[in-house]
Amino acid sequence: MRIGMLTSGGDAPGLNAVIRGAVLVGTSVYHHEFVGFTDGWKGLVENDTLPLTRHEVKGISKQGGTILGTSRTNPFEGRGGVDRINEVFAENRLDALIAIGGEGTLAAAKRLTDAGIRIVGVPKTVDNDLDATDYTFGFDTAVQIATEAMDRLRTTGDAHNRCMVAEVMGRHVGWIALHSGMAAGAHAILIPEQNTSMEQLCAWVQSAYDRGRAPLVVVAEGFTLDGADEPHSERGLDAFGRPRLGGIGELIAPMIEARTGIETRATTLGHIQRGGTPSAFDRVLATRLGMAAIAAVNDERWGEMVALRGTEIVRVPFEAALGSLKTVPQERYDEAALLFG
Amino acid sequence: MRIGMLTSGGDAPGLNAVIRGAVLVGTSVYHHEFVGFTDGWKGLVENDTLPLTRHEVKGISKQGGTILGTSRTNPFEGRGGVDRINEVFAENRLDALIAIGGEGTLAAAKRLTDAGIRIVGVPKTVDNDLDATDYTFGFDTAVQIATEAMDRLRTTGDAHNRCMVAEVMGRHVGWIALHSGMAAGAHAILIPEQNTSMEQLCAWVQSAYDRGRAPLVVVAEGFTLDGADEPHSERGLDAFGRPRLGGIGELIAPMIEARTGIETRATTLGHIQRGGTPSAFDRVLATRLGMAAIAAVNDERWGEMVALRGTEIVRVPFEAALGSLKTVPQERYDEAALLFG
Amino acid sequence: MRIGMLTSGGDAPGLNAVIRGAVLVGTSVYHHEFVGFTDGWKGLVENDTLPLTRHEVKGISKQGGTILGTSRTNPFEGRGGVDRINEVFAENRLDALIAIGGEGTLAAAKRLTDAGIRIVGVPKTVDNDLDATDYTFGFDTAVQIATEAMDRLRTTGDAHNRCMVAEVMGRHVGWIALHSGMAAGAHAILIPEQNTSMEQLCAWVQSAYDRGRAPLVVVAEGFTLDGADEPHSERGLDAFGRPRLGGIGELIAPMIEARTGIETRATTLGHIQRGGTPSAFDRVLATRLGMAAIAAVNDERWGEMVALRGTEIVRVPFEAALGSLKTVPQERYDEAALLFG
Amino acid sequence: MRIGMLTSGGDAPGLNAVIRGAVLVGTSVYHHEFVGFTDGWKGLVENDTLPLTRHEVKGISKQGGTILGTSRTNPFEGRGGVDRINEVFAENRLDALIAIGGEGTLAAAKRLTDAGIRIVGVPKTVDNDLDATDYTFGFDTAVQIATEAMDRLRTTGDAHNRCMVAEVMGRHVGWIALHSGMAAGAHAILIPEQNTSMEQLCAWVQSAYDRGRAPLVVVAEGFTLDGADEPHSERGLDAFGRPRLGGIGELIAPMIEARTGIETRATTLGHIQRGGTPSAFDRVLATRLGMAAIAAVNDERWGEMVALRGTEIVRVPFEAALGSLKTVPQERYDEAALLFG
Missing domain, CATH: 3.40.50.460 (Phosphofructokinase domain)
Structure with a gap:
């Protein structure tokens, strides 16, 4: 398979560990090939690519930021849209795309998947505000x-x-x-x-x-x-x-x-x-999510994202993460407030 | 209520955060009084106590070690045993004991609870080898x-x-x-x-x-x-x-x-x-466990320990943590091994 | 001897290491006694004291802040002045004062020393802007x-x-x-x-x-x-x-x-x-300065402060640190600027 | 000028900052060209080279280790020696060599310089045991x-x-x-x-x-x-x-x-x-030493090394660092011992 990958939205410590986990397992176990798109959806729409082999991901799991770059654009802006993305898929002979991003990214990915584009998601938010996952990488750091x-x-x-x-x-x-x-x-x-x-x-x-x-x-x-x-x-x-x-x-x-x-x-x-070096917790979580994204691609689970539940990595449909933010529940605040003053 | 507290076994980063969480909530919300026993079960058997008020727990959640001291003795050694412990309970007018420790401690606590002594447990193992909890504090650090x-x-x-x-x-x-x-x-x-x-x-x-x-x-x-x-x-x-x-x-x-x-x-x-300063993850987990131990005491849940499941603190009977160690399952090792070599 | 000690001005990582170094050597080697004044010169003028024995300085060299507290007052404010300070010296039977502070503190200390009050200084500035010392503690942190x-x-x-x-x-x-x-x-x-x-x-x-x-x-x-x-x-x-x-x-x-x-x-x-834990460099420097302050007191070097020159701790008169700030010399900026752009 | 560079002996945090400082200033200010030799003197003798442009030194000052690799060989081993090194100089059209290493490296560099080879040295020892410099980089880390x-x-x-x-x-x-x-x-x-x-x-x-x-x-x-x-x-x-x-x-x-x-x-x-990220102190020291090595090359100060004295970078002949180790003087040990027990 040939798999595209992009990171979108604000950066979060652990993005590089996701990329590395996916690329290492994808290349060495399944002999997939990867195409990196620069600066999020922008790179996909403009077909700006980076090579993404084992060499590029060497030692990056402890680096903050994202080697792919990121931006806050969405794939329907400008000359983007379903047709354009199908075109870029074809030009790069892509079988699938792994999109790593927050609520906006997952919402866009859902629209694209609904239109038949083969996308697997990895949730990302430093703020930990995405539903359907216990924690997101970057939050612990x-x-x-x-x-x-x-x-x-x-x-x-x-x-x-x-x-x-x-x-x-x-x-x-x-x-x-x-x-x-x-x-x-x-x-x-x-x-x-x-x-x-x-x-x-x-x-x-x-x-x-x-x-x-x-x-x-x-x-x-x-x-x-x-x-x-x-x-x-x-x-x-x-x-x-x-x-x-x-x-x-x-x-x-x-x-x-x-x-x-x-x-x-x-x-x-x-x-x-x-910014900066992710915590060990985030490196483990992000690495596992990257690997699980490849498994989801292998299983052709388009429209799903990988997520943490307890100590397990699970798969949930994009829509489970959309609609409402994961806010701090009243009982968690009340618990903390017992120590105030 | 008057509540005894001890820490037993090898030390783990977060012990002091458990103690602080319990004492702060216990004293300021429920007006409990606390008695600290030094160096684990040894202090209980020998009735070696430390004062344990809001003052003693000031600022300790970021300190490694345990202000109570710890040791690897068990409560049935020497002149210990059910009668002696009932005696010490009486001398200190204790209503309950919070025992923070690993498998040995919980096994001893189970024997004592079976004999009618009012104990609530908090699981502790740096190695993360206790069943019935997703993680134990100290492991992340x-x-x-x-x-x-x-x-x-x-x-x-x-x-x-x-x-x-x-x-x-x-x-x-x-x-x-x-x-x-x-x-x-x-x-x-x-x-x-x-x-x-x-x-x-x-x-x-x-x-x-x-x-x-x-x-x-x-x-x-x-x-x-x-x-x-x-x-x-x-x-x-x-x-x-x-x-x-x-x-x-x-x-x-x-x-x-x-x-x-x-x-x-x-x-x-x-x-x-x-040793040393616990990670933020461990401080949050340990603080929540300490607070939950007080809630369990209030609810008279003798023979139970507090534990982490997903993002929630739950209660499980001592026996759930005994019997078998929580080992690394085959699938987690296989997952990691995909990245070897 | 009975020695007063105070910390004045903005806090700097290493203040506690100075205090500990002075008190440990002063008490255990020379059998001096110490009186701590709270919140800088304010505590001296108002005779607000803290005990300052070996016990109080236990383990503090790795703590940021200052156990004595600090403020930006000067000893001539309000009811302060030479007479009042002589009075407080007498009430506490002080033989000497160690004043730890920046340019303002050293300038005030000079006025007091000129009036016959027995003071030894320890320079402190996070900004490293004091002349007559290669570095000040806190700067490295x-x-x-x-x-x-x-x-x-x-x-x-x-x-x-x-x-x-x-x-x-x-x-x-x-x-x-x-x-x-x-x-x-x-x-x-x-x-x-x-x-x-x-x-x-x-x-x-x-x-x-x-x-x-x-x-x-x-x-x-x-x-x-x-x-x-x-x-x-x-x-x-x-x-x-x-x-x-x-x-x-x-x-x-x-x-x-x-x-x-x-x-x-x-x-x-x-x-x-x-704030926070001082670097090892600052702990070593601050500890040595604290110890050297005691040696200067023993030698009755009133009106002098201890300072770093190369790898040595030396003594310099207060006036050497006053008058002009230690600014970044042109050649150091030019050296750095070679890497700009 | 074309300048060779090598790192020799045990690695020390800061080696990469020396390399970067030298290469950045050498290329952007003086338009020198650089040739990196791999694994210390071994790479020089075997003429194993690495490109060493601005690109290679991007962002490396915060990385431990050395991008050139290192080993404990000396330039007179095997087929090494003055003739061979002159040969490699000629093959690479080198005008000078910057050798970064400890006592063994500096002793070898002295022998080579005495034989007419144009070498400038940068002292390196984590142990801080070299005479003629107040501190060496890596020690603080x-x-x-x-x-x-x-x-x-x-x-x-x-x-x-x-x-x-x-x-x-x-x-x-x-x-x-x-x-x-x-x-x-x-x-x-x-x-x-x-x-x-x-x-x-x-x-x-x-x-x-x-x-x-x-x-x-x-x-x-x-x-x-x-x-x-x-x-x-x-x-x-x-x-x-x-x-x-x-x-x-x-x-x-x-x-x-x-x-x-x-x-x-x-x-x-x-x-x-x-190993690992150098402290800020070591990064500053190492960067300044690297830059100073270029200045020494420009001034054709063969047989000299750059060193720290107080806050200044100075030049000293190799022999000043040879002969005897810089040991802990009695008064520094006595000072520390006042706090023992």
């Missing part, structure tokens, strides 16, 4: 990076008796905030799924401060203050698609200071959360 | 440490065109070897569950070398060479309970070199795998 | 943290073909930018000591981009754009003493994007650079 | 890795009330042991330069244990027990040039346990100390 950063913030907070606010990724869901906050022993965690008033937040901060602790507040970038008229999740990007200057962390820090009188500083962890 | 060490070994192997052998923990099961080896891109993984001949091993090593790679072999300490008359797993400890000098890694390295002519070096990762 | 963050930024930059801008500490000098930028392979480094035009910067960015690299720009927070009417170094703090929202990194990123058309993202590393 | 490993060992030692023995690199000198031991707060440091009796060692161990600490002993691989009839430094390699099984750490651990009754475990850090 992001949580680990955020936790280590908070360990550092705490010692400087302690030295100065300050409240430290850490803004982490999570435009629509609070998984990174929930896990990193719990790991770092946060005194408050603010996530998009939960309304939390400034009164409540300051009560938690004050309670920790009164016990002699330097309060740590973790806030997901998509959190909105209760009563604010405009959701911050809408504010996430400016007209150029860039994160707006001054995120929610920088917004609430002076509000905490004004209400409690406790000196407060904000840090936005930003892009460091999604 | 050990895999991460081993993976980082292998990343380092690979660069020095590459510089010298050497085969590097890394011996990791795993006296009876190969989980750490499997995961760290897969994460580090090992060319061969040797685990106690699988017979692997020296011919097969050297074929994998030679194949990687012939492609210009510096071969990486990961071996679990409990692996035995096919045909050897005496299991290495029996050789694990010497008369003083110490790991024997010269483990399996140091045994096979010269054998590889002799057969293949490829310069080969062994490194035994040893005790660094179980 | 900050450079390491910044470098690791940039390693992460590069992989996500590569995946998206983006220019990444990293803003690092350095209000008045560019040492952290110079070293972390050189370590991370930056394509441009902007420091307060050097005027760099937007044309020059964009030429470097474009050159790297044209070679297929994702450009990395490192900018010290105190850098000012050539021709800007107001120095950013003055803009560093807002009316509340907080870093102003939107630092120089966030200012120049859209300017780069507008001029070059290359998608550009800024990350402000912020407080994570000064 | 090794100390950092060893320190992090000891931080881990301490928590497991504490949990079990054990004495932990960590064996680190240092066949002839104790620099890594001294610095990592001081950074990790060791209770005893054993180095080749110092005779230490088992009585003294056990007194330190017992003293720490009696204060409730888990004793940490750091021992350099080349340390010999006082009174032992055969130096361990001679025992370092077996007949195959491999480190002998059971180093000094594993030798003394049971002796400590036998004398003190304190359970004692040894860990040999081994090859992980010299």
Whole structure:
């Protein structure tokens, strides 16, 4: 078989491990050939290809980013669409495509599969907001990076008796905030799924401060203050698609200071959360997903993606991951909140 | 309620996060009081106690080891036994005990519970060899440490065109070897569950070398060479309970070199795998288990332990974790082996 | 002897190692007694003390922050001054004070020493901007943290073909930018000591981009754009003493994007650079400085501070560290600039 | 100019940063051309070359190992020697050679330079045992890795009330042991330069244990027990040039346990100390040395090597680094020993 492969959307630690797992098993066990498309769907539509042999994937599972490049385009933009993609399939004599990406990618892949194009998916989201999989690769690494950063913030907070606010990724869901906050022993965690008033937040901060602790507040970038008229999740990007200057962390820090009188500083962890060497957990998960994608191709399971359930890799139809985001359930937040304040 | 707590067996990163999770929720939400017993069952039998309030658990979830200390004694040794433990319960006015430990601890806890003593368990094994839980805390940290060490070994192997052998923990099961080896891109993984001949091993090593790679072999300490008359797993400890000098890694390295002519070096990762700051994954898991142990105590679920299933914390009876070790299943090894050589 | 000790100014990784080194040697070798003053000069003026025995300094050299707390007050504020400090010396029967701090602390210490108060100094600045010492503790850790963050930024930059801008500490000098930028392979480094035009910067960015690299720009927070009417170094703090929202990194990123058309993202590393576990280099340096401070006290070298010269710890008078900042010399910048673009 | 380059001897973190620094400046500033020789002097003698352009050195400063490969051969072995090397110079039209290596390499380079061959040197030793330079690259990384490993060992030692023995690199000198031991707060440091009796060692161990600490002993691989009839430094390699099984750490651990009754475990850090990503300190130092080597070539300073003095890169004749090893001076050991026990 000849198999195309692309990575689409924001990068996530583990993308290269998926690519390597698929290519190694595909070439050495099944003698498949691979064609890499550059920069996501854009490369497919424009037929921009990279060689993708055993040589190219040597040692890449510990590298962040993606050797294929990525972008946020979709395959129906510009001169894209079903006909064009069939054309590119034909030009490259492709039998199948492995598309690695998030909800947008999987939605596009579903449309293409419904039109008869042979696609297998691998779910990708640093934010862990995809349904139908217990975890996505990249999430564990992001949580680990955020936790280590908070360990550092705490010692400087302690030295100065300050409240430290850490803004982490999570435009629509609070998984990174929930896990990193719990790991770092946060005194408050603010996530998009939960309304939390400034009164409540300051009560938690004050309670920790009164016990002699330097309060740590973790806030997901998509959190909105209760009563604010405009959701911050809408504010996430400016007209150029860039994160707006001054995120929610920088917004609430002076509000905490004004209400409690406790000196407060904000840090936005930003892009460091999604770059660099993946954790061992993510490398194992991503490698297994890449290998499982080849098995799914072998079995001609078009329209399905590979996913983690418990300790097993399973297959689910694209639609299982679409429709609704996987948000933090109430009981998980309540569990974490028992440790606040 | 007054609740006793002890940690038993080899230490594992995350023990302190369990203790903190339980004590924080127990004291601040349910107004329980806690009594810490030092050095495992020994402290219980000898009634050696430590105070265990919110103050003692401040900031400990990121610390390795256990603030309670641990040892490998069991509660029936010496002057121990059901009567003595009932006595210590009475002296400390205990309503319940939370025992954090591995298979030995849970087996002892089962005997005591059968005799009417009120115990809830938290499973602990760095080796991840306990049934009835998807993962145990400490395992992720050990895999991460081993993976980082292998990343380092690979660069020095590459510089010298050497085969590097890394011996990791795993006296009876190969989980750490499997995961760290897969994460580090090992060319061969040797685990106690699988017979692997020296011919097969050297074929994998030679194949990687012939492609210009510096071969990486990961071996679990409990692996035995096919045909050897005496299991290495029996050789694990010497008369003083110490790991024997010269483990399996140091045994096979010269054998590889002799057969293949490829310069080969062994490194035994040893005790660094179980010490130090837990990973964020382990801190979250351990914190949740500690909190769930309190809920189980509140619900008087004596004879049960808390465990991870998928993303949920569940309760299972002690006996579910006893009887047989959780070994690496054939399909997981076969999956990994697709990448060997 | 009875020796007071305080830490003043912004915290720096290694403060606790200084304290531990001094207290361990002071108590166990010379049988001195110690009095810790909380939160810098404030604690001295208000006679707020902490016990400071061997017990308190157990295991702290690997902890960030300072167990004594710190603040930016000076000893002449409020009811402070020479008389008050003599009073506190008398109340605590102090023979000497070890003051650990930056230029402000050393300047205050000089005034007090000139008035007859027995003080020995230990220089502290994360920014490495103090004259009379080759390096200060905390600097190596900050450079390491910044470098690791940039390693992460590069992989996500590569995946998206983006220019990444990293803003690092350095209000008045560019040492952290110079070293972390050189370590991370930056394509441009902007420091307060050097005027760099937007044309020059964009030429470097474009050159790297044209070679297929994702450009990395490192900018010290105190850098000012050539021709800007107001120095950013003055803009560093807002009316509340907080870093102003939107630092120089966030200012120049859209300017780069507008001029070059290359998608550009800024990350402000912020407080994570000064917190957390010190590097081994900083722990060794700080421990040696703490021990040397005791030797200086023993020798009654009031008005002197301990400092690093080559591999040796030497003593220099306070005034040697005052007057002018240690800026990045032209030849060091020129050396680094050979690698730009 | 056409410049040859080789790396020789054991690998050290930073080798690639030297290569990159030299090649980037050499090609982009001076339009030199480079020829890489594989596996040290062996590649030179056998004229095995690698291309070495800007492309090959892209992003390598953060990689451990050496892209040129290395070996322990010397240029006078086999068919080597002055005539052969002149021949290879001629075949490759070389104007100069940059040799990166330790004492053996520099001694060989001196012989060749004395015979008229144009060589500039860059000193390399993880052990930091070369005279005429304050530090060598790789040393800081090794100390950092060893320190992090000891931080881990301490928590497991504490949990079990054990004495932990960590064996680190240092066949002839104790620099890594001294610095990592001081950074990790060791209770005893054993180095080749110092005779230490088992009585003294056990007194330190017992003293720490009696204060409730888990004793940490750091021992350099080349340390010999006082009174032992055969130096361990001679025992370092077996007949195959491999480190002998059971180093000094594993030798003394049971002796400590036998004398003190304190359970004692040894860990040999081994090859992980010299592999992997270099620290920021080493990347800066190595990059500067590589650039300075080009400047020395430009100035035709044959027979000289570049070195670190204070914060400056200087040039010294090869002979300054030969003759005697840079050992740990008595006053540095005495300083560290104030913290023992």
